[in-house]
Amino acid sequence: MRAVDIILKKRHGKELTKEEIDTFIKGYTNGDIPDYQVSAFLMAVYFKGMTKEETAHLTNAMVKSGDEIDLSKIEGIKVDKHSTGGVGDKTSLIIAPLVASVGVPVAKMSGRGLGHTGGTVDKLESIEGFQVELTTQQFIENVNRHKIAVVGQSGNLTPADKKLYALRDVTGTVDSIPLIASSIMSKKIASGSNAIVLDVKFGSGAFMKTLEDAKALASAMVGIGNELGRQTVAIITDMDQPLGHEIGNANEVQEAIAVLSGKGDKDLTEVCLTLAGNMAVLGGAYSDFDEAKRELQKILESGKAVEKMREFVESQGGNGNQITNPETLPQAKYHMEIKSDEEGNVQTIDAESVGIAAMLLGAGRKTKEDNIDYAVGITLKKKVGDIVAKGETLAVFHANFEDIGEAEKTLKNAYTFTNQSVEAPKLIHDIIK
Numbered sequence: 001m002r003a004v005d006i007i008l009k010k011r012h013g014k015e016l017t018k019e020e021i022d023t024f025i026k027g028y029t030n031g032d033i034p035d036y037q038v039s040a041f042l043m044a045v046y047f048k049g050m051t052k053e054e055t056a057h058l059t060n061a062m063v064k065s066g067d068e069i070d071l072s073k074i075e076g077i078k079v080d081k082h083s084t085g086g087v088g089d090k091t092s093l094i095i096a097p098l099v100a101s102v103g104v105p106v107a108k109m110s111g112r113g114l115g116h117t118g119g120t121v122d123k124l125e126s127i128e129g130f131q132v133e134l135t136t137q138q139f140i141e142n143v144n145r146h147k148i149a150v151v152g153q154s155g156n157l158t159p160a161d162k163k164l165y166a167l168r169d170v171t172g173t174v175d176s177i178p179l180i181a182s183s184i185m186s187k188k189i190a191s192g193s194n195a196i197v198l199d200v201k202f203g204s205g206a207f208m209k210t211l212e213d214a215k216a217l218a219s220a221m222v223g224i225g226n227e228l229g230r231q232t233v234a235i236i237t238d239m240d241q242p243l244g245h246e247i248g249n250a251n252e253v254q255e256a257i258a259v260l261s262g263k264g265d266k267d268l269t270e271v272c273l274t275l276a277g278n279m280a281v282l283g284g285a286y287s288d289f290d291e292a293k294r295e296l297q298k299i300l301e302s303g304k305a306v307e308k309m310r311e312f313v314e315s316q317g318g319n320g321n322q323i324t325n326p327e328t329l330p331q332a333k334y335h336m337e338i339k340s341d342e343e344g345n346v347q348t349i350d351a352e353s354v355g356i357a358a359m360l361l362g363a364g365r366k367t368k369e370d371n372i373d374y375a376v377g378i379t380l381k382k383k384v385g386d387i388v389a390k391g392e393t394l395a396v397f398h399a400n401f402e403d404i405g406e407a408e409k410t411l412k413n414a415y416t417f418t419n420q421s422v423e424a425p426k427l428i429h430d431i432i433k
Contacts, residue, residue: 003033003041010044018057025061029160035167042164042173050178055220056227058178062186063228065160069109069192074143076105079283080193081275082184084217087205087355088242092120092150093256094264094272095279097309100148101299104283107143108150109191117355117363118249118372121152126250126330126374130318148312158186177213181220188225195231195282198222199275202429203240205351211236211429218432233278236430237271241349241384244268247358248377250329251398257326260306267427273297274428330375332398338408343390344417346382353414354378360407361399376400378411385424388417 006020024041027033050058071078079099083089096106110132113119121132132152134142142149161183168174188196198221201207202214218234225232244265246255258264259272277292286292299305306323314320322328358364362373379396382388395411397404 003027003037007037007040007044010041010048013048015051016054016057021054021057022061022064025058025065025160028163029065038164038167039171042168042171042176042179045178046173046176049176052220052223052227055178055182056224059182059186059189059224060228062158062160062164062182063190066156066158066190068190069155069157071107071140071143071192073140074105074107076103077195077283078105078107078143078193079195079197079279080106080108080188080191081197081199081279082188083199084184084201084207086201086203086239086243087117087351087358088244088247088252089199089201089239090123090244090246090252090256091199091268091272091275093123093253094259094268095276096148096150097260097312098272098276098296098299098305099279099283100146100312101305101308102280102285102296103147104280104285105143106148106150106279107139107193108148109153110150111153113364113372117247117252117358117377118365118374120150122372122374123249123252124150124313124318126253127313127322128319130313131316134316142315146308146311146315148308149316150312153187157190161186177216177220180207180217181224185221185224185228189228189230193230195279196225196233197275197279197282198232198234199237199271200234201237201239203238203351204348204353205242205355206239215430215432218430222432231282232433233282234432235274235278235428236432238425238427238429239351240425242351242354242380243271245380245383246377247354247380248363248398249372249374250331251377251379253329254326257306257309257323260300260309261303262301262305267424269300271427273300274431278431332373332375332377332400334397334399334402336397336399336404337393338395338397338411339391340382340388340394340415341390341412342415342417343388344419345422346384346386346388347416347418347420347422349380349384350414353410354380357407357411357414360410361397361404373400382415383424385422
């Protein structure tokens with residue numbers, strides 16, 4: 001079976017067999033098929049697409065290209081959650097202890113961030129002493145004992161995906177639904193969970209800019225999960241403005257603690273309850289979503305969820321007192337109010353620009369080698385629909401240097417105003433099963 005024949009078949013829009021896809025991915029991973037042929041294959045997929053079955057076969061081939069995590073020694077139904085990313089997206093910090101508090105095991109592998117702010121691992125490392133590197137035995141023991149553990153990605157998971165993604169990045173084939181879906185789902189399936197809840201975001205701060213594209217990606221990923229024996233649910237959520245009020249690392253941990261204490265931002269709480277409710281149902285804690293959401297709300301109000309967060313942090317070497325007293329988390333030297341040059345109702349906030357402003361303050365990475373300043377970030381004081389007077393505070397910058405000119409300009413340019421009244425955006429747009 002020649003690589004060129006597989007490329008030609010896809011170029012003509014024909015459906016590839018499992019054997020053809022397996023052969024192609026194995027050949028590329030082993031170095032037997034060169035980049036130029038794989039580039040041609042990726043472009044053929046970009047223009048001709050893939051069927052649901054082909055996309056599932058591609059995902060499975062990428063899973064089989066490397067290690068697979070065996071979570072069979074963990075009791076219960078393991079449920080994972082993945083977000084397609086956004087600005088101020090600290091949902092994993094909230095959902096993991098909340099779901100664990102009802103007895104559903106959360107065995108999560110998370111990555112570091114590249115861009116606006118740190119990833120879940122970086123945010124957790126802003127807690128004094130928190131360790132993201134555990135042995136496999138420690139990881140399994142922690143989940144069995146505490147129902148929760150979060151570690152950094154390690155090992156040789158989906159090497160085919162790493163090679164394909166690097167090539168997609170330089171061949172103009174990143175934004176292909178089958179290729180995006182198979183890339184995300186291969187890592188989730190290789191991580192070993194039984195069920196997966198996906199938070200698929202769209203808008204100015206998300207990879208998918210439109211609701212239509214987000215639904216297409218969500219449907220593709222749910223199809224892959226179900227085809228490969230994982231119960232999968234996708235929630236379509238809005239990212240046309242940052243989620244919650246905090247963008248950064250330690251300050252996002254503080255906001256997560258507020259939600260877990262039942263005192264958090266209403267919109268952020270609603271998104272987290274929707275995601276956690278679906279995880280709790282898939283994990284067998286409740287029979288239906290409405291019941292799950294009601295009970296999880298009670299758990300937030302009772303303080304049980306924030307206690308689980310402290311237990312989790314301490315189980316991985318972190319300072320639990322920082323969960324009880326979040327003001328002791330890393331603090332920036334300067335806290336500078338950014339005043340509005342305009343007045344009116346906030347019409348839009350470009351989430352990506354807010355994220356870039358946070359990165360300019362040091363909250364994120366421009367390259368993988370950059371260090372993150374855990375203490376810096378942005379607190380938004382005005383969001384879509386709010387009334388703003390000229391000279392009123394739009395946001396507060398938490399910084400460790402005084403030269404914030406570029407970040408301030410970027411933040412101000414993220415806002416648009418109108419004289420008309422504006423409704424806050426709808427956050428949950430669809431649930432796909």
